[in-house]
Amino acid sequence: MNTATKVFSDGGVVTWRNLMNVRRNPEWLIGATLMPIMFVLLFAYVFGESIGMAVTGSAEGDAGAAYREFLIAGIFAQTVAFNSSYTVIGFASDLQKGIIDRFRSLPMSRLSVILGRTTADQALSVIVLVVMTLAGLLVGWRINGTLGEAALAYLVILLFAFALSWVGAFIGLLARSVEVANSAGLIWMFPLTFVSSAFVPQETLPGVLGTVAEWNPFTAVVNTARELFGNTHGPALTGWPAENAPLYAVLSCIAIIAIFAPLSAARYRKVATQ
Amino acid sequence: MTPPQQPVAVRAAGLTKSFGKTRALDGIDLEIPTGHVLGLLGPNGAGKTTTVRILTTLLKPDSGTAEVAGHDVLADPQAVRRSIGVSGQYAAVDENLTGFENLYMVARLYGMNRAAAKERARELLDRFRLTSDGDRPAKGYSGGMRRRLDLAGALVARPSVVVLDEPTTGLDPRGRMETWDVVSNLVTDGTTVLLTTQYLEEADYLADSIVVIDSGKVIARGTADELKARVGGERLELVVPDAAELPTAAEVLAEVGSGEPVTDPHTRKVEVLVDTGPKALIESLRRLDGHGITPVDVGLHRPTLDDVFLALTGHAAEEVQA
Numbered sequence: 001m002n003t004a005t006k007v008f009s010d011g012g013v014v015t016w017r018n019l020m021n022v023r024r025n026p027e028w029l030i031g032a033t034l035m036p037i038m039f040v041l042l043f044a045y046v047f048g049e050s051i052g053m054a055v056t057g058s059a060e061g062d063a064g065a066a067y068r069e070f071l072i073a074g075i076f077a078q079t080v081a082f083n084s085s086y087t088v089i090g091f092a093s094d095l096q097k098g099i100i101d102r103f104r105s106l107p108m109s110r111l112s113v114i115l116g117r118t119t120a121d122q123a124l125s126v127i128v129l130v131v132m133t134l135a136g137l138l139v140g141w142r143i144n145g146t147l148g149e150a151a152l153a154y155l156v157i158l159l160f161a162f163a164l165s166w167v168g169a170f171i172g173l174l175a176r177s178v179e180v181a182n183s184a185g186l187i188w189m190f191p192l193t194f195v196s197s198a199f200v201p202q203e204t205l206p207g208v209l210g211t212v213a214e215w216n217p218f219t220a221v222v223n224t225a226r227e228l229f230g231n232t233h234g235p236a237l238t239g240w241p242a243e244n245a246p247l248y249a250v251l252s253c254i255a256i257i258a259i260f261a262p263l264s265a266a267r268y269r270k271v272a273t274q
Numbered sequence: 275m276t277p278p279q280q281p282v283a284v285r286a287a288g289l290t291k292s293f294g295k296t297r298a299l300d301g302i303d304l305e306i307p308t309g310h311v312l313g314l315l316g317p318n319g320a321g322k323t324t325t326v327r328i329l330t331t332l333l334k335p336d337s338g339t340a341e342v343a344g345h346d347v348l349a350d351p352q353a354v355r356r357s358i359g360v361s362g363q364y365a366a367v368d369e370n371l372t373g374f375e376n377l378y379m380v381a382r383l384y385g386m387n388r389a390a391a392k393e394r395a396r397e398l399l400d401r402f403r404l405t406s407d408g409d410r411p412a413k414g415y416s417g418g419m420r421r422r423l424d425l426a427g428a429l430v431a432r433p434s435v436v437v438l439d440e441p442t443t444g445l446d447p448r449g450r451m452e453t454w455d456v457v458s459n460l461v462t463d464g465t466t467v468l469l470t471t472q473y474l475e476e477a478d479y480l481a482d483s484i485v486v487i488d489s490g491k492v493i494a495r496g497t498a499d500e501l502k503a504r505v506g507g508e509r510l511e512l513v514v515p516d517a518a519e520l521p522t523a524a525e526v527l528a529e530v531g532s533g534e535p536v537t538d539p540h541t542r543k544v545e546v547l548v549d550t551g552p553k554a555l556i557e558s559l560r561r562l563d564g565h566g567i568t569p570v571d572v573g574l575h576r577p578t579l580d581d582v583f584l585a586l587t588g589h590a591a592e593e594v595q596a
Contacts, residue, residue, distance in 0.1 A: 006385070013382045017368065017375075024370040024411055098366035102427070105330050107355040108383045 014116020074198030080161035084168035088185030091172025144230025153228035217252030313481030359428035474579030
């Protein structure tokens with residue numbers, strides 16, 4: 001078997017192993033889907049009316065309904081972004097339990113251990129997105145574009161999830177314990193997802209925050225999905241990142257993978273539990 | 275697949291490794307002829323696990339060279355990994371997978387196809403008496419069962435070299451006997467085994483030869499008998515019925531023995547090293563009888579590896595553990 005085939009076949013075995021782990025702990029999956037549903041409900045009904053006015057630009061019509069439509073693309077993207085923290089915890093716990101040592105003593109490709117983890121987490125993102133879609137439809141969100149465009153929107157969101165789980169892999173392999181991994185995996189998620197167009201229109205963010213949000217790859221992902229779902233309101237956004245959101249989103253994802261895949265692989269080779 | 279048989283299965287020369295300021299290995303040399311069991315013996319922190327991690331490609335040495343199954347651990351780690359099976363001190367089983375799934379996964383990662391992997395997993399479950407629990411998650415396994423599963427994982431690819439890092443630490447006596455049986459069977463199959471242990475009796479029972487390390491250095495090597503011979507002579511032990519008789523008994527033993535007798539008032543025991551074995555035993559009993567002392571227990575012992583360890587390092591094997 002040549003090297004490339006071995007990477008994917010080993011990656012498949014590790015993916016299977018990780019998904020079996022989820023299947024044996026279904027309560028974990030409940031937690032992973034409940035939190036985003038909570039986010040949908042809280043944002044839709046607690047902040048909905050007031051932020052909705054900013055979104056629609058006026059108090060006329062149903063500002064809450066408009067906001068719920070605006071919100072869903074952002075919540076989708078945020079949820080899969082947060083899923084990368086499971087990649088972090090997964091690696092940290094495998095390290096602690098000696099599973100990584102077992103893998104490292106086997107004649108397998110080291111990239112496949114990481115690939116198996118990111119692929120399994122991707123499968124979880126798909127499950128979570130299905131649940132979120134149902135929750136969205138319940139609060140009045142609708143896909144206004146074509147089904148093809150909607151499919152593209154989901155693909156962009158999943159590509160972003162995949163890219164972030166390579167960052168998660170790197171952090172997980174750096175973390176010295178599951179406890180550290182727990183917070184290290186989550187903490188950077190908050191600025192990443194909140195300083196963006198996910199919850200409020202990016203032009204309402206003041207000064208530097210606005211610029212950061214404008215260039216935040218996460219904003220590009222959200223804007224792309226929102227556009228493809230047909231959920232945009234008001235005048236079109238200006239500036240290069242907004243005008244070329246799909247291109248910028250995809251390029252960012254590729255760049256993240258190109259940086260963090262080799263970093264994680266190098267870290268995996270170095271890591272040694274004592 | 276099988277590489278040509280090497281006369282020496284494992285060879286390490288001048289291995290050193292430091293962690294920060296701690297010098298874990300300070301020039302370890304060892305050699306294991308193919309089909310032999312080498313016992314790497316030493317207290318906790320002596321460098322056993324570090325040596326094992328280097329030989330199994332998990333850690334790079336600061337200097338020195340090592341070859342396993344004819345492959346250099348630094349130049350061709352992947353070839354080394356294909357030839358070895360490793361079972362660790364902390365059983366690395368995935369507790370969410372069943373016993374069967376654990377072995378199946380390892381078999382697949384060694385490159386077996388699905389059918390072969392399933393067959394091998396069932397075969398090993400059978401051999402390690404885990405068949406009836408094979409479809410339960412390993413989470414519910416006892417410590418001994420987990421250890422057996424981990425050991426089975428090391429044997430999945432029928433490796434020519436098996437490395438067992440403290441395979442019986444924390445096992446009950448029954449689990450220990452079972453593990454010893456497995457290792458004995460490996461030897462019958464011609465497998466080379468590197469075994470680390472802090473139990474002297476284990477090395478005595480299983481190993482063809484022993485390397486004793488302490489503070490990252492080899493302090494002795496040889497067969498168990500050779501090491502025992504280094505302590506010299508035999509130990510004559512007797513227990514007297516009354517502690518008041520100890521001084522007299524000690525005097526008698528000083529006359530027949532080759533060293534200073536050691537007495538223990540608590541156990542009413544007195545012991546001494548002797549050169550002449552049974553002759554010294556008979557002589558001491560005759561003289562004790564002359565003093566009107568009849569021992570309640572008497573014995574002539576060959577030195578244990580514990581005695582050897584004490585003689586070599588100046589401390590007992592167990593003492594350093596804390």
